Each structure stands twice: as C-alpha cells, then as structure tokens.
Amino acid sequence: MSDGLVGPLEIRSLAFGGSGVARHGGRVVFVRGAVPGDRVRVRLLREKKRYAEAEAVHFEEYATQRCQPQCAVFGDCGGCQWQMLPYDEQLGHKEQIFRDTLRRQCGIAEELISPILESPAEWHYRSRVQFKCRGLSNGEMAIGFFRPGSHFVVNIQSCPVAAPEFNELLRPLRDLLQGSAYAAHISQLDMEIGEDGQLRLVIHYSGEDARGLAELLFPLQQVRSLALYLRQGHKAVLRHLGGPCDLLIEVDSPPLQLAYAAGGFAQINLNQNKRMVAAALQLCSPEPDWRVLDLYSGMGNFSLPFSRRVASLVAVEDSACSVEQGRANAVLNRISNAQFVAASAQGAYAACAGERGFDLVLLDPPRSGAREVVTDLVRQRVPRILYVSCDPMTLARDLKTLLTGGYRLIESRPVDMFPQTYHLESLSLLELGSR
Numbered sequence: 001m002s003d004g005l006v007g008p009l010e011i012r013s014l015a016f017g018g019s020g021v022a023r024h025g026g027r028v029v030f031v032r033g034a035v036p037g038d039r040v041r042v043r044l045l046r047e048k049k050r051y052a053e054a055e056a057v058h059f060e061e062y063a064t065q066r067c068q069p070q071c072a073v074f075g076d077c078g079g080c081q082w083q084m085l086p087y088d089e090q091l092g093h094k095e096q097i098f099r100d101t102l103r104r105q106c107g108i109a110e111e112l113i114s115p116i117l118e119s120p121a122e123w124h125y126r127s128r129v130q131f132k133c134r135g136l137s138n139g140e141m142a143i144g145f146f147r148p149g150s151h152f153v154v155n156i157q158s159c160p161v162a163a164p165e166f167n168e169l170l171r172p173l174r175d176l177l178q179g180s181a182y183a184a185h186i187s188q189l190d191m192e193i194g195e196d197g198q199l200r201l202v203i204h205y206s207g208e209d210a211r212g213l214a215e216l217l218f219p220l221q222q223v224r225s226l227a228l229y230l231r232q233g234h235k236a237v238l239r240h241l242g243g244p245c246d247l248l249i250e251v252d253s254p255p256l257q258l259a260y261a262a263g264g265f266a267q268i269n270l271n272q273n274k275r276m277v278a279a280a281l282q283l284c285s286p287e288p289d290w291r292v293l294d295l296y297s298g299m300g301n302f303s304l305p306f307s308r309r310v311a312s313l314v315a316v317e318d319s320a321c322s323v324e325q326g327r328a329n330a331v332l333n334r335i336s337n338a339q340f341v342a343a344s345a346q347g348a349y350a351a352c353a354g355e356r357g358f359d360l361v362l363l364d365p366p367r368s369g370a371r372e373v374v375t376d377l378v379r380q381r382v383p384r385i386l387y388v389s390c391d392p393m394t395l396a397r398d399l400k401t402l403l404t405g406g407y408r409l410i411e412s413r414p415v416d417m418f419p420q421t422y423h424l425e426s427l428s429l430l431e432l433g434s435r
Helices: 089-106 164-177 212-225 271-284 303-307 320-332 348-352 371-380 390-405
Strands: 008-009 020-026 027-032 039-047 051-061 130-136 139-146 152-155 186-193 199-205 226-234 237-242 244-253 256-261 291-295 314-319 336-340 361-364 383-388 407-414 427-432
Touching: 008 020, 008 027, 008 051, 008 303, 027 039, 039 314, 089 390, 089 407, 130 152, 139 164, 139 336, 164 186, 164 199, 186 244, 199 212, 212 226, 212 237, 226 256, 244 271, 256 320, 271 303, 271 383, 271 427, 291 303, 291 371, 303 314, 303 320, 314 320, 314 348, 320 336, 348 371, 361 371, 371 390, 383 390, 390 407, 390 427
Parallel strands: 027 051, 199 226, 291 314, 291 361, 314 336, 361 383
Antiparallel strands: 008 039, 020 027, 039 051, 130 139, 130 186, 139 152, 186 199, 226 237, 244 256, 383 427, 407 427
C-alpha cells in the first residue's frame, strides 16, 4: 500500500505478551496496542515465515469493550499493556490464554484448570517499582519507564499502578535532582514499601560525589521515614545512607512477618501475594508428618507458612543473602523446623533428602523455568510437586516433562499478580501416578 500500512485487520484474540492477534496473507500477525474487536491498519515491524509483528497505526473501528486508560502516557510507556481494557476483560483474556497454553502444549483437560485468582486491587498495587532515569542536556531529568522495544525513558509525572506513596515521593525527588550535577549520573530509582508504610529508596548512581548527593537528598528523610541507599560502582555496591535496613511484609494467618533487605526480592503485589500463599496451602493440604523441600525459596515467602503445618522443611536458595534473610525470618517468627540452605536447586533433592526423602517439593523458579530441576525430580520419584510459575510458556514446557515422566496434574490455577499487564502467575499441583 502507498502509505506502507497493512489492513484493515480484524483483531480476534489476545496473545501472551499483550498483543492482539489477527491473520493476514496466511500468517498470524501480532499487533501491539490492539484488542479483540478492533479493526485496525498496522505497520509491520518484523516479518517471519509463519508470523509477523506489527504496531497499530490507524483504527477504523474500536472494540466496544475498550475503556479510557488512566495513564497519560499509556501506549508510549512500556510499563502496562492493557489499560484500555476493563479489569474483568483482562481477567477473562488471561485465563483463556493460560487455558489455551496448557491445552495446546500439554493436552491438559479444561476441568483441571481452576478460575483465575483476581487481584484485590486493579490500581496502585505495586509495592516495588524500578523507575528508569535519563539526564537531559539542559540539566533536567526524565523519570519513568522504557518505551516498548527501546531504552528510551518515557517521562511520567505519576504512575497509576504504583503505590500512592511512590508518586508522592517522586515529585519532591525530581525537584531536588533536576538541575543538579547528579542528574546525569543516575540511571534508576528503586522504590519499595513495606506492610507498615515504611519506604525505601535505592538510587543507582555512577558519579563520584556520593556524599554530596546524600546531603542533597537529606530533606527527603526529614519529611517522612525513608530508608535511603546508593548503588554505586562496577560491583554495584549498596551503600546505606540512613533509615531502617529491612522492610516487612506479611503472609499467612495469623500473620507471619517477613523482612527483606535492599537488593532482595519480594512480590510486588502484597495483598495478592497473601492470597496466593493461602491458595497454595489450600491446594496442597499439607499433613503434620510431612517433610517438605522448597526450591528457589527466597527469604521464606512459601517456606515459613508451610513449615507451620509440617514436621520439617528444607529451603534451598542460591542467593546467600536471601538464605540469611530466610534464617532471620524463621527466628523472627519463632519457627524452628525450617532449615535454609545456600545451594543450587539442581541436585538439591538428592543432597537434602536423607533416607526418608520428601513428601512435597515446592518450585518457584524464575521466568526461565526449571527444566533441569524437573528432570531431576522425575528421576527422584517425588510424591507431590507444587509448581509456582511466573511464565505460562516455560510452565507448559516443564509440565510436559513431568507428565511424560509419570506425574498427573491435580489442579492448575492462574493468579493475576500484575493487573493492567499481560503477566501471569500460577499454581500447579502434581502427584506421582498414572495419567
């Protein structure tokens, strides 16, 4: 076509990754920014033999279910993908994507997949945010998120999915930094908030004058209690400038308090994390005489709630800092039957099993999944496996290994930890036995 556009295309569904799905010229076309019901002309960005990637340029007809995004830079900013859809529509598409992935990749029956666990909040749910920064030539500072497919920082004034306290902090922080000699040397601002409202700010700073930057930011700490850190140098050393060292989150009932340090990991949706841990406990129904192995355990998010209900638990994590945090959290909550071990998840079962072995293995791997670990667990003939996933595609890959290795799926449930985005967590329980 003379204008270089293709279409109009009819958007039929949504794909994992957030794009609308259409067909053109015998190929699937993934269209960024489009939703089912849209008729849109697109610009092709990347073409392969069986599919193409495109961006929506001109809408000839909008889907009736579209709504007004809450963010002024939605579409330009890469932080969210689905603000133009009402939340119940987002949930329906996420659940369908999850069901289709497990059905197509693993042959999972529909009745084994439970309805999606919705988030208690659609907006302002993020308890951790990494704001990207870019110093401008006039001394001002862009703070926001990368544009999709680039490292260009889209400047924002506030973020509707971030905790309100972050937006309140962003304004005076920008005022202090803009026009300063430090702005050009700051690449990222990490903001985190605990269950009690305690804030932590980690500034990624490549300059030399750390003391001067700390003095510039001192007024922020006077406004409210703020833990302040600099991440500096080639080894990304964390320097504590003031405020409490740990943040606290809560899980389980009665509540367990879990502390995590700067540079550590905690789920970004604290209320939904509580619901996910509760759903995992309900799904597994742990018995008092069980031995449990928790792989990729972090600082004890699943380990400590499960340890309350079983005879003993071994938590394995390759981050020494997270292991120390897990041990401290066990002491904090007066839990004595949980052992935290610094080791790789691969080979951990054989190293920790002893004569009796384990009754249940928890897996909570990163987005890349646990290919080698599940292969090892098939060899070990573990009675039960709870797989906590943050990526449906790597989950499907690993489930296929388990299912062909003699396991049967008891139940799988998608969990929406990230409203306004395509991201999706899930819980899947498997038991050893014939399919």
